[in-house]
Amino acid sequence: MTTSTTPEASAATPLFDLHALVVAVRRRRRIWCTLALLGLLAGAAVAVLLPPPPAAVTKVLVAHADDQPNDTGTLMRTDVALLGTTQIADKALRSLNSSEKPEDFMQDYRGTGLTNNLMQIDVTGDSDAEAVARAKALADTFVADHVQRMQKAAKTESKALADQRDRMRDELAQVNKEIGDRSPESDARASASIESLFARRAELNSRIADFDQRAEEARTGTPKVVAGTQIVDAPRAVRHSLPRSAATDAAIGFVLGLVLGLAAAAVGTVVADRPVLRRDIAANLGASVIAELPRRPGRRWQRRRTRAARERLTATLARTVRGSAEPVSLLELGSARSTSVLALDLARALAAEGPVTVIDGLPGQELAGRRPHPGDPAVVGGERAAALSPQERRLGVGSVAPGTAWTGLQDLGTRTVLVVRAGHGSTAWLHTVARQLADQLIAVIGVVLIDPDPRDRTDGTLWDGLPTALRGHNGRHARENVTGRTERPSWARVPDIDQEAR
Template sequence: MTTRTASEPTGPAPLLDLQVLVVAVRRRRRLWSSVALVGMLLGGASAVLLPPPPTATTKLLVAHQEDQPNDPGTLIRTDAALLRTTRIADQALRALGSREKSEDFLEDYEAVGLTNNLLRIDVAGATEAEAVARARALADAFVADHVRRIRQAADAEAKALLDQRDRLRKDLAEVDRTIGEGSQDDGPKVSANRESLFARRAELTSQISDFGRRAAEARIGTPRLVSGTQIVDAPRLVRHSLPRTAATNAGIGLALGLALGLGVAAVGAVVADRPVLRREIAGHLGASVIAELPGRSPRWWRRQRVRAARTRLAASLARTVRGSSETVSLLELGAARATIGIARDLAGELAADGPVAVLDGLPGQPLTHRGRRQEDLTVVGAGDASSVPHQQRRLGLGSVAPGTAWADLQHLGTRTVLVVRAGHGSAAWLHTVARHLADQRIAVVGVVLIDPDPGDRTDGTLWEGPQAAPREETDPPARRNGTGRRRTERLPMWAARVADDDQEGR
């Protein structure tokens, strides 16, 4: 197995790798696209199956005594809140002659302040006529209540001013009586007292006149406010466009479904922790990715390219098998169909050297019942390996999926090529596979990645570096070729990739 050097710097793993998360979410596009499509269909269907009730709208011009040009809208928001009170609702229901509860009626209308003095009322009803009548009753009830409150405030202010004026008049009468009863004697003390009484009378007279004027102004401003509060837009029906409503609801459903689908896909990807990138799969298995094949049947314009890639892979694996004195096996993880196809291609390459016996250790139906038959291919069960002649070339075929009998894998071959589907096994299971293969002393030649992510730009090659550790004594011995000279076994080599960025270059 290929391992990293001990001197290679390793930093702490991030809690969340955004690149891995994006790739995992993109691979689950069927999930979130389906949820988004369902949301869009439900939104569009809601506009048809649940049409909005008939709605009427009206607009009111509301005058306030405290109106200011820089008012932030507090007064009109207060009017909108007052409109949604049981007092206004009861007045409107009495005008309509309805026995509906005011609490239920409050749920059928709403008020929105458009400007500092413009209020809009939207009312829903069982029929169009009822909606218009409700809007009219609510507008009249609010105008009457607003006018009543204005008049009550003006009357209360005027009454307070007039009461204060009457008290000052009593004080003025007392001052006049004191002046009339005053002594006719002359003297500095009497003159000073008389001057203070006259000054007091002048002050009271001025205050009485001021309070009277303010009381009159309070009553004069009331008609202006009363006339300024009125219905400026008569109640009318709100026309609903079914296509527009359906398109709006469908868009909202699409957005909500897409957000929900992406969230579920992201959470599922983080929880499942299934490696997809070449870099992660190679790191967890401790072996380099030597080839990639699509997971599904390719499009017609890619079939020739995929066929050429399968031919190159079969030729490279055939060189590895010919150059090895030990049996080589193919072990699959989530890619049984692709593994069978690779085994057939490899057996076809090796058939030129003689008959090939395939030790079928895959779970399920035997290999003879799967796909086409090959005349020069002998398939035996994993337990019948002893029946194969020793001089006949063998090719093991097995699985490392959960439930695998790890002790039986060594009978399929002491060297193996892992055929792994991207995103199938979890990181913990990939570690388990690497650990069990090492315990069984099965060397991993490389990894064939099935259904890789098309946007994966990571490097799946593990490089030992110039200061690689010496081979252990347990490694298989070098094999002599036909010339009698000793040579080392060559692993399948692939063209080196050009680094996409500085990080990969390092």
């Protein structure tokens, strides 16, 4: 087989066929539906078998001395980080008289900044009472630690300002001593130095007053911080609703399972490379799709339509067999049961014109192991095909699945109809089937597609281009030239090789 590398062929064949991928994933709905259902059940089971531990919650209003309207939450993030320190955890455990390690206790609670000044503390415990006690101890410890830190900072700042003020007062006393009882008008020669001393005294008085005011503000700000930092929502146990938790976990598990199933189906589709569209199957086998049949009868209202399609296909194949001077076979790929039923229907339709023998070349017991009914055609094994009379009409049934003995397919028939289940064979195997049938000089007169996608709108007819199995058709032309027999045309168009060459 040759692959065209012309620009037209490259443009016609997309690098990534999204339509084929969507169809293949939809056909694998059993996989992702199963995974979605498993995720749903797993989520519900987790909610029932692994319920959340008892928990408590409290909210603390945190005031800061440096609060600003345009604060981006830096101060609150600092408070949350301080809550998660071993110092806070150790003090809380001491108030609870607990011997638990602070590092272990830190794993059982967390702080969340709701606003710039509001923090929520979530705590878990062995029981609701223990969780509430832990939450209260943490909140009280954090409030006390925060107030202590703010008071210490304010005290330190006030002391620093007072020390600076005292140094200014000492310097002012020295300046006043230098000035003494003199005035700027007392001595004309020393007027410049006296004026500088008076200016320096005025500056020192101003700065001392400023330091007094700032120290007073530092001392005044501490009570506001102390009064503003408090527990605004008392610790309380968090009530868990089992139905709500089960529904939430089941929904999450369903979504995760569905996503995982879709991803697995998509990856499996790309890796397996199994054509499902009639366009791709026809192109890879080098033969047109002549009919489609569902894999199963379907629902009650679909059975009549399926039966009508099967009857039309049987009538079409019967006309083809009657018009062919060579034996015809049905070769299956992934649809042994449907092929067996179709072969029996076709043999019954041909039995009205004379005896028909079905040659069973299937690897299983689809035909040989069936219970015969009155009026059914005779079924013989492939090893007895050579003993049949040349005048007796025969209908071969075989398989082109992996492991097929290719050399025995000619005994079933030199013309064949491939019965292929969509999505069963890979692209490489469909190419192998076309090549092997061409080597055996077996002409493919059409493909019957089993279990097609109901939303497939692609064309399965090969309208132009030479057939794929060129060697088989060339061999048939050579054989016809030797025997002088002209083959009757069929509805499956096969262009004349010599005319194409000319």
